[in-house]
Every structure is written in structure tokens, then in C-alpha cells.
Amino acid sequence: MMRARLRGSWIGATVTGALVVLLLAGCAAEAPETTSPPTVSEAPAATQDPEPTEPPAPAFDRTAHSIDDPMSIWVVSNKLRPLTPMDFAPTDLSMPVGLENEFGQPLREPAARAAEALFAAAGEAGVPVRIISAYRDYGTQVGLYDSYVARDGQAAADTYSARPGHSEHQTGLVIDLDDHGACYLQACFGETPTGVWLAEHAADYGFIVRYPAGKEDVTGFMPEPWHFRYVGPELAAEMRATGVSTLEEFFDLPPAPGYAG
Numbered sequence: 106m107m108r109a110r111l112r113g114s115w116i117g118a119t120v121t122g123a124l125v126v127l128l129l130a131g132c133a134a135e136a137p138e139t140t141s142p143p144t145v146s147e148a149p150a151a152t153q154d155p156e157p158t159e160p161p162a163p164a165f166d167r168t169a170h171s172i173d174d175p176m177s178i179w180v181v182s183n184k185l186r187p188l189t190p191m192d193f194a195p196t197d198l199s200m201p202v203g204l205e206n207e208f209g210q211p212l213r214e215p216a217a218r219a220a221e222a223l224f225a226a227a228g229e230a231g232v233p234v235r236i237i238s239a240y241r242d243y244g245t246q247v248g249l250y251d252s253y254v255a256r257d258g259q260a261a262a263d264t265y266s267a268r269p270g271h272s273e274h275q276t277g278l279v280i281d282l283d284d285h286g287a288c289y290l291q292a293c294f295g296e297t298p299t300g301v302w303l304a305e306h307a308a309d310y311g312f313i314v315r316y317p318a319g320k321e322d323v324t325g326f327m328p329e330p331w332h333f334r335y336v337g338p339e340l341a342a343e344m345r346a347t348g349v350s351t352l353e354e355f356f357d358l359p360p361a362p363g364y365a366g
């Protein structure tokens with residue numbers, strides 16, 4: 106019995122392997138000349154789906170966008186990766202239309218349109234939400250950071266405010282959100298109905314919680330359930346599907362718990 110079942114699985118896997126090779130041969134630059142023997146772990150999948158009608162989904166392309174170019178929707182900015190140049194300013198700033206926006210700050214074009222869609226969905230779900238911070242230019246961040254250092258000292262300020270040139274807000278891809286409640290820029294925002302709804306649905310519109318709880322040593326920041334970073338729906342979906350919650354881990358970058366100097 107066992108031997109017969111194994112042989113059946115082996116044949117199924119071989120047929121599947123041949124089909125995959127045929128399907129790939131049309132688009133791959135170099136089609137493999139030989140098939141490798143099926144492994145035991147491949148056999149169950151072949152048994153469940155002996156006649157695939159669609160080619161396998163292509164692997165997620167982690168190089169589709171730059172993580173260094175400050176105009177890339179995947180740019181990774183953290184305490185070890187300043188924006189280049191430090192005083193970078195995006196060229197496609199756009200005001201989100203029809204959204205409550207405390208200080209009237211713009212976003213980059215794709216993030217602005219995505220924020221409009223996110224807010225429309227929140228409205229349909231009956232979830233109150235407003236923008237309390239969006240694009241901040243280099244000069245604004247200089248002023249903010251300096252005021253925090255003067256008030257709390259540099260060590261404390263570095264735990265909650267990015268140094269100029271290191272702030273994601275300077276990319277124009279970030280919104281800080283609020284519900285008009287008591288948890289304005291506080292960790293408890295994550296437990297409000299709005300915070301819970303956003304954590305669940307923001308990825309559908311291309312936004313991720315950039316500084317999740319438990320990842321302080323990776324991102325260098327305390328949890329910020331109000332800070333949503335636009336990375337596009339494809340990357341947001343891939344991060345959710347793979348369970349990787351930080352850009353540093355997704356792109357195999359070193360953790361950035363503090364500044365280099």
C-alpha cells in the first residue's frame with residue numbers, strides 16, 4: 106500500500122514538474138534542461154493538484170522598486186539610513202482631497218490618492234479618522250527635533266522623534282492618524298476602534314504600521330500605531346502574507362536601533 110501510494114505521488118509530481126517546465130519555458134530566459142527528482146515534500150501538493158490549469162504565481166519581486174531612492178515608494182529610511190540628500194524634497198506633492206487634515210499638509214501623489222481611498226472605506230465603516238501629520242520638509246523637522254531635544258534631552262528625543270534627514274515624514278509617504286479621541290499620538294490609539302480598524306485595513310490601500318510593537322530594536326522607534334507609511338498595496342499585501350512586519354526585516358537590512366554617531 107505505502108509503496109503504491111508513494112509511486113503514484115511520484116508520478117503525479119513528475120507530471121506536474123513537466124507541466125511547470127513547459128509553462129515556464131515560454132517566458133524563462135533559460136529553461137532548465139533536466140528535471141530534478143521530486144522531493145518528498147513536493148509529493149502531497151502534486152497529489153492534491155495533479156492538473157494545474159494556471160501557471161504558478163510568480164515570486165514577489167523584491168527589486169521592483171529601489172529602497173535607496175528617496176522618490177521610491179519602497180525607500181527605507183531609518184536611523185542608519187538617512188535620506189539622500191538629507192534635505193530631499195519630493196517633486197509630486199499633492200493635497201489629499203476632502204479629508205480632515207489638521208495642519209493641511211500634503212502627501213506625495215500616490216499616497217494622497219491612497220489616503221483618499223482609505224478614508225472613504227473608513228467612512229463607510231463608520232470609523233472616524235483624520236490626518237494629524239503628513240509631509241514635513243527638512244526645515245520643519247530641524248525645528249521639531251531641536252525643540253524636543255531642548256525639552257527632553259537628545260537621548261529621550263531620539264526615541265520618539267527622527268533626526269532631520271531620517272524622518273519618514275520627509276518622504277511624503279506617511280500619515281499620522283487620529284480619531285479625535287484621547288489617544289492623540291499615544292500608544293493607546295492602537296486599541297481604539299479607529300486604531301484597530303486601521304491596523305486591519307490600511308494594508309488594503311498600501312499603508313503599513315511602520316513602527317509595530319515588539320520591533321523597537323529593529324526600527325529604532327517605540328510603537329506608533331498612528332504612523333502609517335505608504336508602500337503600495339503589492340508590498341503591503343506581501344508583508345501581511347509573509348508575516349514580516351518591518352521594512353528592515355523584509356529587505357534583509359540591518360536593524361537600526363540607534364544612530365551611527
Ligand SMILES: [Zn+2]
Pocket residue numbers: 238274279280281331332333
Ligand atoms: Zn509619524
